[in-house]
Amino acid sequence: MDYLSIAQLVLSIVLIIIILLQERSSGLSGAFGGGTEGGTYQTRRGFERIIFGATIVIAVAFAALSLVDLIK
Secondary structure (H helix, E strand, O other), X not given: OOHHHHHHHHHHHHHHHHHHHHOOOOOHHHHOOOOOOHHHHXXXXXXXXXXXXXXXXXXXXXXHXXXXXXXX
16 A cells, blocks of 8 residues: 555545534534533534534545546
8 A cells, every 4th residue: 555545545534534523413513512602602613613624625635635646
């Protein structure tokens, strides 16, 4: 196995984990609190925004590695 395949494998696992964290009903946002009052909503929303951005970055990196592997 070369380094490119290992990087793709690691990124795919991380991407799966991050996508599962985004799920609202059983994900991390549901585990940390009840309602949407006051500061609780802001904190959860900020974390969800970070996870969403990380998902986009990792998906683009995975797609780029796949294209490089295809060309290689």
